[in-house]
Amino acid sequence: MSTDSAMNSEVLVCRRHGVTANPAVPWLCGECGATLSPPRNDVVMDVDALRERPENIYRLHELLPVGRTPSIGLHTGWTPLVHARQLGGLIGLENLYLKLDCYNWPSYSYKDRVVAMALQRAVERGASTVACVSTGNVGNSLASLAAAAKVRAVIFYPSGIEPAKNIISSVHGAEIFQLQGTFDQVNAICRELALKGVVPFVNLDLRPYYAEGAKTIAYEVVEQLGWRQPSNVIVPVAGATLLTRIAHGFEDMSHLGMTDAGGGPRIHAAQAAGCAPIADAFAHGESAVRPCVPDTLAKSLAIGNPTDGAAALDLIGRSNGSASAIPDEEIVESIELLASTEGVFTEPAGGVVVATARRLAKEGVISPQESVVAVISGNGLKTQEVVASSLERVTQIPADADTVTGALLDAL
Numbered sequence: 001m002s003t004d005s006a007m008n009s010e011v012l013v014c015r016r017h018g019v020t021a022n023p024a025v026p027w028l029c030g031e032c033g034a035t036l037s038p039p040r041n042d043v044v045m046d047v048d049a050l051r052e053r054p055e056n057i058y059r060l061h062e063l064l065p066v067g068r069t070p071s072i073g074l075h076t077g078w079t080p081l082v083h084a085r086q087l088g089g090l091i092g093l094e095n096l097y098l099k100l101d102c103y104n105w106p107s108y109s110y111k112d113r114v115v116a117m118a119l120q121r122a123v124e125r126g127a128s129t130v131a132c133v134s135t136g137n138v139g140n141s142l143a144s145l146a147a148a149a150k151v152r153a154v155i156f157y158p159s160g161i162e163p164a165k166n167i168i169s170s171v172h173g174a175e176i177f178q179l180q181g182t183f184d185q186v187n188a189i190c191r192e193l194a195l196k197g198v199v200p201f202v203n204l205d206l207r208p209y210y211a212e213g214a215k216t217i218a219y220e221v222v223e224q225l226g227w228r229q230p231s232n233v234i235v236p237v238a239g240a241t242l243l244t245r246i247a248h249g250f251e252d253m254s255h256l257g258m259t260d261a262g263g264g265p266r267i268h269a270a271q272a273a274g275c276a277p278i279a280d281a282f283a284h285g286e287s288a289v290r291p292c293v294p295d296t297l298a299k300s301l302a303i304g305n306p307t308d309g310a311a312a313l314d315l316i317g318r319s320n321g322s323a324s325a326i327p328d329e330e331i332v333e334s335i336e337l338l339a340s341t342e343g344v345f346t347e348p349a350g351g352v353v354v355a356t357a358r359r360l361a362k363e364g365v366i367s368p369q370e371s372v373v374a375v376i377s378g379n380g381l382k383t384q385e386v387v388a389s390s391l392e393r394v395t396q397i398p399a400d401a402d403t404v405t406g407a408l409l410d411a412l
């Protein structure tokens with residue numbers, strides 16, 4: 001296969017099991033339950049010719065399930081990859097790089113990539129209303145991208161969503177239903193709606209296309225590193241779209257000869273201890289996850305029954321990676337550590353990743369010279385309440401010149 005039309009076909013495969021029918025849930029593998037993918041397009045790419053292309057998620061459009069001229073998410077992706085010298089120096093990783101999807105367009109999280117890809121597909125199919133089930137950021141991405149595309153957005157949230165995420169979705173004019181239950185309960189209800197075809201869901205029936213959007217992180221990292229793969233990648237995990245598709249993206253780059261051959265990076269999963277089904281299964285050497293009921297301040301990662309949990313465990317194991325579970329206090333500490341060393345304000349998902357990097361360095365799982373890419377997937381401006389205690393460091397003084405001078409001289 002080497003044409004755009006191949007990528008636009010409706011054929012879907014499991015990367016582990018090939019074509020597997022699943023009449024019950026057509027977008028998941030009938031064998032292992034993982035989200036299916038469009039088949040890989042074995043196109044030969046001229047790396048030099050790519051330089052002229054727009055810096056967005058469609059840069060390698062031949063490898064993505066969209067038509068030749070996509071219109072949604074033209075400013076999404078190509079986020080900075082920065083060498084984190086100060087943070088890396090402190091935690092003992094000299095070659096630590098941050099992939100800053102906390103500055104993604106339009107809604108400051110990695111979800112802009114996946115939602116743009118699914119919405120593009122939905123619009124190509126003629127949809128005028130598109131829905132999602134979300135722990136916060138998917139809803140923000142859909143609300144914003146759909147508003148600009150003149151598509152009606154319907155969002156289903158569980159209880160406990162951070163106020164800013166609710167407001168951001170609402171201000172864009174989306175229809176929002178907040179159900180009194182966990183994400184997994186809301187997801188089960190929405191899955192029935194999607195199966196009945198009531199409305200298309202970006203992360204249910206359109207999930208195979210949504211998931212492809214996350215591969216673009218790996219494509220960008222390889223190009224930003226000068227067509228090289230890092231030795232390690234640390235990925236925050238909820239439903240495990242991000243982790244599985246970053247792994248697929250690196251596989252694509254090797255397979256197509258666009259980067260050094262070899263096994264690809266070790267894949268390290270980062271979860272909150274209050275919702276760590278994948279880290280728990282990994283610690284016990286199991287190949288399937290046991291669902292849990294989340295209890296963590298990392299609301300965006302609060303998925304107790306990850307759709308791609310088993311696929312993630314397989315990829316982590318095959319890459320000689322790891323899976324960590326980070327307690328809430330350490331997440332908050334790590335948000336502050338990242339902000340105070342690199343000037344980057346992340347939401348808890350990024351705190352989980354930074355804490356995982358620190359642990360892996362401390363335990364010697366990653367040695368000081370190895371290259372590491374840590375995916376900072378969401379922005380702290382949306383979750384300010386988790387670091388509200390930092391207000392205690394603000395000195396309150398009267399508006400009196402002498403007092404101010406004295407206080408300043410004491411502080412210097």
Ligand SMILES: Cc1ncc(COP(=O)(O)O)c(C=O)c1O
Pocket residue numbers: 109110111135136137138236237238239240241242243300301347349377378379
């Ligand atoms: C900021 C952020 N990072 C990471 C994730 C995890 O994504 P996934 O469900 O693909 O594992 C989410 C999911 O909502 C998120 O909002």
Ligand SMILES: [Zn+2]
Pocket residue numbers: 014015016017018020029030031032033034
């Ligand atoms: Zn499968």
